[in-house]
Amino acid sequence: MPITAATAPVHAIDGQTAVYLIIGDPVEQVQAPTSFNRIFALLGINAVLVPVHVAPADLQAFVSTMFRASNIQGLWVTIPHKAPLLDWLDSSTDLARMAGAVNAVRRTAGGQLEGGLFDGEGFVASLGYFQIAYAGKRVLILGAGGAAAAIGASLALAGAQAPAEIAFYDPTPGRAEQAAARIRQASPVAAQAVGSNDPAGFDLVVNATPLGLQASDPLPCDVARMEPHAALVDILMKNQPTPVVRAARARGLVAEPGFEMMIQQTHCYLDFFGFHGAAQRLREDADFLRELIYPAELQAEIRRQMP
Missing domain, CATH: 3.40.50.10860 (Leucine Dehydrogenase, chain A, domain 1)
Structure with a gap:
């Protein structure tokens, strides 16, 4: 049954x-x-x-x-x-x-x-479930904590399906570079820390920050700057669909919550x-x-x- x-x-x-x-x-x-x-x-x-x-x-x-x-x-x-x-x-x-x-x-x-x-295994599998392409793409991960690093690592180890680039943004000094450096040491994927949360030029944007847990939180990025073909995944487990998911969908973009991860x-x-x-x-x-x-x-x- x-x-x-x-x-x-x-x-x-x-x-x-x-x-x-x-x-x-x-x-x-x-x-x-x-x-x-x-x-x-x-x-x-x-x-x-x-x-x-x-x-x-x-x-x-x-x-x-x-x-x-x-x-x-x-x-x-x-x-x-x-x-x-x-x-x-x-x-x-x-x-x-x-x-x-x-x-x-x-x-x-x-x-x-x-x-x-x-976390990373679940995230990569969720992209497959939602049919969100990431092979050869540019990925921006907002946040560089444990879940963000896990997502980056699993994407980098996806073999032929791996992204061309993984970028981390985190306001905590040094944390994004640490996450990127570990990926560079263990895989051929280009990984870097970036100095802003600007999503322009990226094919996939991942919110792995706590922004969205509280109603008063600002958006983790400016959705208006996302590419017309880009997708967004917000891994938060509360308040879904979060404001950033709603904002991306209002633009007609693919935007999914973190439950599937x-x-x-x-x-x-x-x-x-x-x-x-x-x-x-x-x-x-x-x-x-x-x-x-x-x-x-x-x-x-x-x-x-x-x-």
Whole structure:
């Protein structure tokens, strides 16, 4: 029977429940618990994912302490902890080291902490889902934090489908250049830091900044400067469609929210934490996640856009 939001139950939590935490500052915007707790319940996995608000100053102490609890099995990681957490782990995947960030942490059988990174994989897969071309294109990534670096790294490692150029803009001095330098060291793709958020001349613009979480935020770029053929993806998980998505669509441009990026990396998280059967189910059918996560307005738009 096809999975639907209506048929995905919610299970009880008991003393044998494996606990996973998603840590960030803030955490109000996170959508992962909605998805993964439904997946756990639907597939009979006795586990729960709980959001935890952790300030940057408390990050190292929190992570080192929480893993002393034997029933806490792993972490999902969101802003602003993806980059700083990398340096405190015993090991991480090649992609995580290239991007300089992690968004998942597990405890190995030997008791060590290992990090993984799936934002970029999910983002690249979402471009395929929306049929947004990026091979040989010029890409502007607004922001150079953990998610932005992950997106740049995965795009750069896309082989024959990789962009011709990846540019990072971030107002924090040095951060954009650091993200670009890691890509230049690991791939042949031209990567650079740029001094402004001007989207003119780029084929794809990615908002990987927090701008849009608050109603008072300015737009992350001047949409009027985007090329007539350009596309925009805003990876925020809150307030979608965000003002920049709406502004781009008002110009007739392709502009998509970040929900699909999360959906397309869900099976990666499940594999990382050892839920291989559940991961395969999600590869075969993730539509119920779209029912859960996408607002009705966006669900209707997607149905109109898909072939």
